[in-house]
Every structure is written in C-alpha cells, then in structure tokens.
Amino acid sequence: MELKLLVTFEKVATVLSFTRAAAELSYAQSSVTAQIRSLETDLGTELFERLGSRICLTEAGKRLLPYACQIIALHGEARAAVTGRGGSGEPSGMIMIGTMESLTSYRLPPLLELFHHRYPGVRLSLRPTLGDATRRALREGTYDIGLLMEPDTAHEGLDSEVLCEEPLILVSGPAHPLAWRTRLTTADLAAAALVGTEPGCPYRDLFEAELRPCGPPVFTEYGTIEATKRGVAAGLGIALLPRIAVGTELASGELMALDWEPPFTLFTQIAWRRGKRLPAQVLLFVEQARRLAREQASPGSP
Template identity: 70%
Template sequence: MELRLLVTFEKVATVLSFTRAAAELQYAQSSVTSQIRALESSLGTELFDRLGSRIRLTEAGERLLPYARQIIELTEEARAAVVAAEEPSGTLTVGTMESLTSYRLPPLLEFFHHRYPKVRLALRTTLGDETRQALLQGTYDLGFLMEAGTEHAGLQSTVLAVEPLALVASPQHALSGVELATDDLLGQPLLATEPGCAYRDLFERELDSLGGPVEFMEFGTIEATKRAAAAGLGISLLPEVTVAAELAEGSLVRLLWEPPFTLRTQLAWRAGKRLPAHARLFLEQARRLVSEQG
C-alpha cells in the first residue's frame, strides 16, 4: 500500500466527499477517484459504498481507517525525527471560543509567537459540538472546550482549569446585594450570547427545571452582553474571567447566587492521534500558562 493512497483514503474517509477531499488535497477529483480505486484494487475489496451523490465507508473501510491514520502519523513523526529541525515548525489548527481567546489565551499565544515563530497558529472560533466534530474529522489538531463533563466520545482531553462563573448585573439592579435562590431569578430579563455556550445551556436548563419559561435577549459577543448588563437591561451568567475588569471598576456587580454546576476549561484532540511535536509543545504550554491563571 502506497502512503499517498492511504493519505487520500484517510481524507476521503474523514470528509466523506470525493469533491471536498480533492479540494483539500489540491488534487483533481479524477485523481482522488483513481487513487481510491487503485487502493481498493490492491486490497481486493471496496472501501466505500457509493450512494448516489453520497458515500460511506464499507466495513473494510472502517477497519482500514485507524491503521491508515496510524501509518500517516508514524510517517510524519519519523520524518520529523530524521529531519531534526532546529526549531518546531508547521501549522497548528486550534478550535477555540471568544471567552478563551480574548481572556485566557493571550499569554499562551504571545509566548508561542515569540518562542516558536515558525509555528503558524490557525485559531477557529467554534462552540462545543462543532469543535468536537472538527476534532473527530481531523479538521482541527486541538480544540478548547469549556464544559461540565470531561469524557468526550472519540476524544482525549486534559483539564486546564476550573472555570468560575459569575451572575452579573448593573450596580443599580434590584437584586444587587440580595441572597438569591434559583427561583428568585425566574421572570428576570436574561442576557446571553448565542446558544451553544455550555454555561448558557446549563443555566437555561436549571431555570427551565423550575417551570420557566426561559427567554434570553441574545447578543453576538461577550462584550456586547456585558455592556447590556451594565446598562441595566438584565442579568447575565458569564465566565468570571470575562467580567473581572468590570467587577473591579464597579460597572458590574456580582449577584449573590452560586451556579449548581461546574465548568472546566479543557484542551482536546482525537483519541489515538499521535500529536506532532509542535502540537505537543502547545499542549504543554497550555497546561502551564492557562492552569497558572486558573
């Protein structure tokens, strides 16, 4: 089995599209098709079922895929060891989110930029489910998650920090300074970023369990949500790190309510994937620098 055929097979198996695989590999689609046929011929079995415009792996394809990924990753590892570059290089695609990129990651990104200038970091802003899917498909090398659970199907992860949450409002809000139970929040105007943030979803589920109905005034960014809260439009549950400056200056106050759930900031990658040297370095520095902030 030729390595280039396995690389093409792995890409098609990941994206389940000959057209998309050709674009990502920068091949003509006919080249991808002929390479898959050559691999199937050498193995004496079909690797994909063709279902009109769609494809899916056959049982043989499912069995081959983990071996193909191991061979590709071992080849990359061997090449890196033989070349023995003076410093790490390459592109590292990382899934992240606004709250982390803006408030937790700057020290890590600054360190990496100055210490490993030949590593190009490509940050992609996505939320939990989308990040996990991109990791499983091989679109991302690493992905940051902020979730209550630490077990993710098909992924390995390391917890970097427990992420404290703060329920915030304008200093003039009627609930400021009052000891609150969860049902005291029912009927209050609620402010939030888009659906899909773990802290919003858990907060909504908690309120909904008490009878709701729960409606949020949605804002596109954390910054816009904070400004709306400071202007007295409602209350918002946000990661404490994102509102630390506003709490210190007094434009927001922390309401006296503790969330009955805990979120953990994590860095994840596909289970069984051998991380290249520059990805391992990023993981090590994330453990050090993000954990120090936590």
C-alpha cells in the same frame, strides 16, 4: 538519486568551487568530488565542465539544478510537517485550534503571545466553534486541538485533559434591583430580564436548563461576551459569564456580582482525537497550555 548527492550538487553549483563546497559542507574535497562523480554516473551525463581551476555547469547541470533545489526544499518541508521542526531545529508547522470566544479572549492571550515571540515558526489558526462543532471537527481530523469549556470531562472518540475549573458568576449593573439582594433563588432569577450569548454556549445552556422549571426563560442575545457585558452594565438584564471575563468590570464597579452560586461546574479542557500521534508542534502547544494553567492556578498569579 540520493538526497545527499543532490545536496552536494546544489552546493557546488551555487558556489562553483569544489574546495569551497567541501568547506561549507564539512567534507573532504575528495568526498565532494566522489559524490559528484557518483551522481554523474547515475544520470549518465556530466554536470560540470572543468575549465582548468574553474568549473561551470553543463546544460544537463543547469537543467538539474532547479529540480535539485525543489527536492531539497520538499524534503525539508516534509520533515517539518512530520516532526514539527524545521531545518533550524526550531518548532514549526501549522496548528488548527478549535476554541470559543471566552477562551480565546481571556485564557489564550498569554499562550498566543508566547508562541508569537518564542516559536515564530509555529502558525496558530484559531477557529471559533462551540463544543459540539469542536468535538466533531476533532474526530474528523479537521482540527489538531480543541479547547473546550464543558461540565463533562470524557468525550467520545477524544482524549482530553482538564486545564482548570472555570468559575462562573452571575452579574448585573449596579442599579439593577437584584444587585443588592442576598440569597437569590432560581425563581428570583427567572423573573428577571436575561442577557446571554448564543445557544450552544455551555454556560448559557446550563443556566437556561436551571431556569426552565420556573417557566421557559427568554434571553436577549447579544452574540459576544463584550456586547453582553455592555448590555448588562446598561441595566438591560442579568447574565451568567465566566469570572475571568468580568474581572475588570467587577473591579471598576461597572458590574456587580449577584448573590447566587451556580449549581453546576464547568471545566476548561484541551482535547484531540483519540489515538492520534501528535506532531511535535502540537505537543509543544499542549505542554505550554498545561504550564500556563498551572501558573494561573498558583497562589499570587494574576
């Protein structure tokens, strides 16, 4: 059974008129009649009863109709899954995205808002994982896309693009003893109470490695960036965080930037499994992420 014949059959069965079906399908009526006869010949049974100027489904036609509808629907779903575009031509399909809290909360909102309003057929599933877990899931095919914040820009088994350099800043509460000191050294920091997110977070791990020569650093772990910021603002310690995550608190004076420059650099990157042919909706996500990164890096951008 050809799909085209089933589409014609479904239309005629729905409107119960060869003339109207021909008009809605933009066919000549003779073409619709020929297609139905071809389908009936293929199946060896009549699908419609001709009652003068009216038609109705035979018992065989009634049994075929739900199958025809399922086949047509499955064809549309398969096309959308492969091409990332539904029957309307709009992007559609699921994108599994591995990302970390700082990017989800402070980099991605404009991109998520864009897809919500402009591409409602694309469903984004954000999975909170850190770098090693994200890279492993990408290589295994569990995720379509990964958003990484790493010092390295080459990853085994993955293709990746740098979206932007991710500035880091060391912060304290305004009443902290280090808040007004200049030219802080690593030894100064190692002697202070430290607040951080969980191990495995790239900037936490790099900061910890930097402090280790002065003795094993001990962090009070708050889990999330928001909880970490509140602990720091309350005077419970100092923390190294992405600058994008503390802009509001720095502007209000709730947090203070300490006079220490991190000796390492992190890059926000988008990555996928090497050699993978990306579906259209995933390519669209990559393109929009690039565009957003360019706009955020341009002069005068917020």
